[in-house]
Amino acid sequence: MREEKKVRELMVGVFNYPHIPYWFTIRQAIAIMKKSFIDNEKAIFPHVIFVFNEKYDLLGTLTPYEIIRGLEPKIKQFQVKDAEVVYIDENSLAEVEAGLFLSEAKNLCERPVSEVMVPAKLFISPNATVTKAAFLMIHHKLSVLPVIENNKFVGVVKMMDLFNEISKLIIEEE
Amino acid sequence: MENEYLRRDEHEKLYLKLYEILKNKIEKGEWSVGDQIPTESELCKQYEVSRVTVRNAIAELVRQGFIRRIQGKGTFVSKKVISDKFSVVLNLKEIMMESGSFATKVLAKTVIMPTEDLIEKLEVSENTHVIFIKRLCFFNNEPVILQYSYIPYYYCPRIMDEDLEKNFLIDIIDKVCKINITTIHNYIGIDTLKEDEIQMLGCQGLPHAIMLEQFYYSYRRKVYYTKTLKKHDNIKLFVELILS
CATH class of the missing domain: 3.40.1410.10 (Chorismate lyase-like)
Known part of the structure; x- marks a missing residue:
């Protein structure tokens, strides 16, 4: 088996992705998501926005998934939380549908992104192995994993690049 | 051309100094409305500066509305433009x-x-x-x-x-x-x-x-x-x- 790659060789720079401060609203994040990824031909996957604080520390990440979840009307959020089991009947779904593009979603749009982002709690060193990064990402369902070197946010590892790397290992083994 | 020379202690702002000198000429009426100002190469020789410096100073004068370029004829002192914007330099x-x-x-x-x-x-x-x-x-x-x-x-x-x-x-x-x-x-x-x-x-x-x-x-x-x-x-x- 050939030597495993390090995170450093796989990671991509942080400036490939949009940056916003935590006090931006969901509305502003939507606008940025749209301009940077959807309307832009150079868009790279996954669609992630980095959320920073005033001291320029990474606080979290935001993908379309978190944005849409942030716009979900409150009625349904409570049901899911209290019931433990996800049970959606036609009525509550209809409510959600009606609420999404109406007044409630418009109000929810004004919430800060810090309330809906995925908080950045897990980091990896550029010297760690690709496998370690893969384990962290699958266990925590992350689409990107921040790479930290000397307390500085230097890049991210993307799931697709990990997949590519691991697939090479597997296929070449055969 | 007595007392008209450029001090070179701050090289990067040379063109602004030239701009000031030329602006003064217009404001004092030495060059009046409609007068053609010397060509770039004449100004280069006169003030012993590079063409880039002259060009930047001229561009600034055009931008501030003191002079205007007429294609194929030259650069002329324009009518005094009074700006409607209150502007001061301050930071x-x-x-x-x-x-x-x-x-x-x-x-x-x-x-x-x-x-x-x-x-x-x-x-x-x-x-x-x-x-x-x-x-x-x-x-x-x-x-x-x-x-x-x-x-x-x-x-x-x-x-x-x-x-x-x-x-x-x-x-x-x-x-x-x-x-x-x-x-x-x-x-x-x-x-x-x-x-x-x-x-x-x-x-x-x-x-x-x-x-x-x-x-x-x-x-x-x-x-x-x-x-x-x-x-x-x-x-x-x-x-x-x-x-x-």
């Missing part, structure tokens, strides 16, 4: 330097994506990373001025590692980023402070502030934008305009 650096008891605190230094108004103000594309700096200035330990600065990241990534409490932004841009700021466009107005700004400045009940918007240019290129808010109090801003 926070000078305000702070005037008094020793100013202290600055950096509240935020981060990278953001430009919002709609910033795209327009900085003339950048919507997916440009922009450095956002928020500073609060204290006078005798009292918060007085709040300043927001926005600089496209690609101009000067190193700003992120610089000390913005002890250094002036304009100096960092100049020395670290090697961008020579030549012109600052200033717009003065009144702004209504937002709730968080009122709290930072500690001016409950007095929500209005003097607003100074500044656009910093390096020759024709827009480099950065700042918005300065000074709260309603009894501290006056001192601005000295030196007329050449």
Whole structure:
């Protein structure tokens, strides 16, 4: 088996992705998501926005998934939380549908992104192995994993690049 | 051509000095409306400066409305244009330097994506990373001025590692980023402070502030934008305009 790659060789720079401060609203994040990824031909996957604080520390990440979840009307959020089991009947779904593009979603749009982002709690060193990064990402369902070197946010590892790397290992083994 | 020579102690501002000299000639009436001014090469010889310097000085005169170019004929002194914009040259650096008891605190230094108004103000594309700096200035330990600065990241990534409490932004841009700021466009107005700004400045009940918007240019290129808010109090801003 050939030597495993390090995170450093796989990671991509942080400036490939949009940056916003935590006090931006969901509305502003939507606008940025749209301009940077959807309307832009150079868009790279996954669609992630980095959320920073005033001291320029990474606080979290935001993908379309978190944005849409942030716009979900409150009625349904409570049901899911209290019931433990996800049970959606036609009525509550209809409510959600009606609420999404109406007044409630418009109000929810004004919430800060810090309330809906995925908080950045897990980091990896550029010297760690690709496998370690893969384990962290699958266990925590992350689409990107921040790479930290000397307390500085230097890049991210993307799931697709990990997949590519691991697939090479597997296929070449055969 | 007695007493007309260019001092070269500050090489980078040579063209501005030439601009001043030529502007003086127009203002004093030495060159009057309709007169053709000497050609670029004549001016090069006369002031012993490079063509680039002459060209920049001429461009500045055109921009300020003192002269105009007529294709195939030459450059002529134009009619005096009276601007409807009240303009003074002033920046926070000078305000702070005037008094020793100013202290600055950096509240935020981060990278953001430009919002709609910033795209327009900085003339950048919507997916440009922009450095956002928020500073609060204290006078005798009292918060007085709040300043927001926005600089496209690609101009000067190193700003992120610089000390913005002890250094002036304009100096960092100049020395670290090697961008020579030549012109600052200033717009003065009144702004209504937002709730968080009122709290930072500690001016409950007095929500209005003097607003100074500044656009910093390096020759024709827009480099950065700042918005300065000074709260309603009894501290006056001192601005000295030196007329050449």
